[in-house]
Amino acid sequence: MKIGIVCYPTFGGSGVVATELGIALAEKGHEIHFITYKQPVRLELLSHHIHFHEVSVPQYPLFQYQPYELALSSKLVTVVKEFKLDLLHVHYAIPHAYAGYMAKKMLEEEGIRIPMVTTLHGTDITLVGNHPFYKPAVTFSINKSDAVTSVSQSLKDDTLRLFDIKQEIDVVPNFIDIEKHSLTYTDCQRAMMANEQERIVTHVSNLRPVKRIQDVIEVFDRIQKKIPSKLIMVGEGPEKEPAERLVTEKGIAEKVLFLGNSDEVNKILSFSDLFILPSEKESFGLAALEAMSSGVPVISSNTGGLPEVNEHGVSGYLHDIGDIEGMAAHAIHILGDDKTLHEFKQNAKKVAYRFETKNVVPLYEAVYEKALALSVSM
Numbered sequence: 001m002k003i004g005i006v007c008y009p010t011f012g013g014s015g016v017v018a019t020e021l022g023i024a025l026a027e028k029g030h031e032i033h034f035i036t037y038k039q040p041v042r043l044e045l046l047s048h049h050i051h052f053h054e055v056s057v058p059q060y061p062l063f064q065y066q067p068y069e070l071a072l073s074s075k076l077v078t079v080v081k082e083f084k085l086d087l088l089h090v091h092y093a094i095p096h097a098y099a100g101y102m103a104k105k106m107l108e109e110e111g112i113r114i115p116m117v118t119t120l121h122g123t124d125i126t127l128v129g130n131h132p133f134y135k136p137a138v139t140f141s142i143n144k145s146d147a148v149t150s151v152s153q154s155l156k157d158d159t160l161r162l163f164d165i166k167q168e169i170d171v172v173p174n175f176i177d178i179e180k181h182s183l184t185y186t187d188c189q190r191a192m193m194a195n196e197q198e199r200i201v202t203h204v205s206n207l208r209p210v211k212r213i214q215d216v217i218e219v220f221d222r223i224q225k226k227i228p229s230k231l232i233m234v235g236e237g238p239e240k241e242p243a244e245r246l247v248t249e250k251g252i253a254e255k256v257l258f259l260g261n262s263d264e265v266n267k268i269l270s271f272s273d274l275f276i277l278p279s280e281k282e283s284f285g286l287a288a289l290e291a292m293s294s295g296v297p298v299i300s301s302n303t304g305g306l307p308e309v310n311e312h313g314v315s316g317y318l319h320d321i322g323d324i325e326g327m328a329a330h331a332i333h334i335l336g337d338d339k340t341l342h343e344f345k346q347n348a349k350k351v352a353y354r355f356e357t358k359n360v361v362p363l364y365e366a367v368y369e370k371a372l373a374l375s376v377s378m
Contacts, residue, residue: 001368002031004079006072006100007091009040014121017151017174017286018091019043024177024361026050035079037068053079069095069102076103080114087368088116090145093125094134097141115146115371119172122151122283122304125159139163147371149364151284152305158283170367173308174284175360176293176352180266190271193257194230199335201229202272202296204265204287205279207237212301214239215278215324217246217256219299222328224255227335231256232268269294273341274331277301280321285309292316292352297334297344299327315351316344 003025007018019040022032026049033051034040043052057071076099079085088103090096097118104116118141125138142148142165149172150156156169194200201220205211213233220231233243233256240258247256262268269275275291277300282288284305288298292309298316300306301323312318317330334344 001025001087002033002083002085003368004033004035004076004085004088005091006035006076006088006096007040009034009036009038009043014091014119015040017121018089018119020175020177020357021089021361021364022050024175024357025364028361028365031083033079033083033085035072035075051083069099072096072099073102073106076100077106080107080112081110085114087372088114089119089364089368090116091119092121093118093138093141097145098137101141101144113375115375117147117149117367117371118142118145120148120150120155120159120169120283122155122281125155125162125283135163139165143167146374147367149367152308154305154308155283158304170363172363172367173355173360174286174289175355175357176289177357178293178349178353189267193232193268193271195228197228199223199227199229199273199341200232200271201274201276201331201335202232202234202268202291203276204234204268204290205237205277207233207235207239207243209239210280211237211239212278212280212321213243214246215322215327216276217243217250218324219276219278219327219331220256221250221252222324223331223335224252226332229255229273229335232272233258234260234262234265234268236261265290266294269296272296273345274299274335275316276327276331277306278319278321278324278327279303279306282306288316289352289355292348293355295345295349297341297348299331299334309351309355311347311351315348 005022008015026032035053037055039052055072055075057066088100090100100116148167149170151174153171203216247253275296275298277288282304288309292315298310300310301321302318310316319326
């Protein structure tokens with residue numbers, strides 16, 4: 001199959017999943033064409049099975065805001081025609097599904113029918129899409145897709161509750177390549193982060209308010225009072241500076257490392273002992289899954305899709321949003337002795353195997369086949 005993938009090329013979860021999906025599909029022999037405004041951050045290698053097409057937006061002083069959707073639609077038409085694509089898979093309803101629909105209509109004018117699969121990832125539904133200004137366009141784009149998937153049952157439920165959806169929505173969870181997360185490390189590498197007797201606690205995100213970064217600091221502060229430990233904060237975002245001020249106020253600045261965005265998250269997770277994700281909202285919880293695949297137990301909130309990923313009492317613990325004391329207590333329980341920590345590490349990896357790439361990618365292929373069959377029958 002020749003598949004065009006449209007996504008945000010950034011460190012965010014939707015872009016990561018779209019990129020990893022394209023790579024996995026290419027390894028199975030499909031021809032993949034990424035169409036976006038810059039090469040996705042995890043797309044390290046182009047090949048005869050993987051191609052990248054940059055969407056350029058001409059700068060016109062007439063426009064206060066440059067029309068990316070228009071440029072994307074035109075680029076999709078060009079790529080579909082030039083490379084004879086069989087299907088478009090767009091990640092994120094706004095603006096990608098909307099642009100994809102416009103491309104479909106332009107192609108139909110030339111007698112070309114191409115099905116479009118839309119994957120809903122989270123904030124395109126719960127935050128951006130639910131804004132009254134965008135809601136009609138999101139509803140229209142979803143209903144005009146040939147097939148729709150969501151990354152969790154929780155997100156599917158939210159979509160059906162917030163929008164007037166006529167389309168069937170298939171739940172296809174995010175996935176993980178366990179082998180990529182089965183890294184080993186040397187004592188020297190770990191020693192750069194913490195002393196031998198210290199536990200390593202990690203948080204990875206875009207450091208937005210929804211991630212409740214202050215809660216991460218508060219939970220860690222309680223941990224470090226009981227157990228020698230270090231906190232590694234990976235990511236960039238608006239909550240970074242307030243978090244840096246908070247650790248200074250608490251007098252624990254020397255125990256917290258802010259690493260910014262990193263291409264070595266897998267390595268950092270490989271020598272981590274615990275992952276904290278106290279988010280106010282998570283449509284799936286990809287960061288938690290990545291941690292678990294590296295054998296790192298997770299302390300998380302119980303919001304959104306997280307209960308579908310993190311198994312309470314097995315791969316870690318789930319708590320109500322803002323339950324700092326409960327999160328800290330369970331974190332201390334996991335980290336308190338080597339035997340308990342080892343058991344949770346083993347269980348975290350076992351749970352993560354449910355989301356192995358080889359188990360999930362065929363689900364997407366089945367959705368593609370359904371969309372293609374529907375397009376032919378119309």
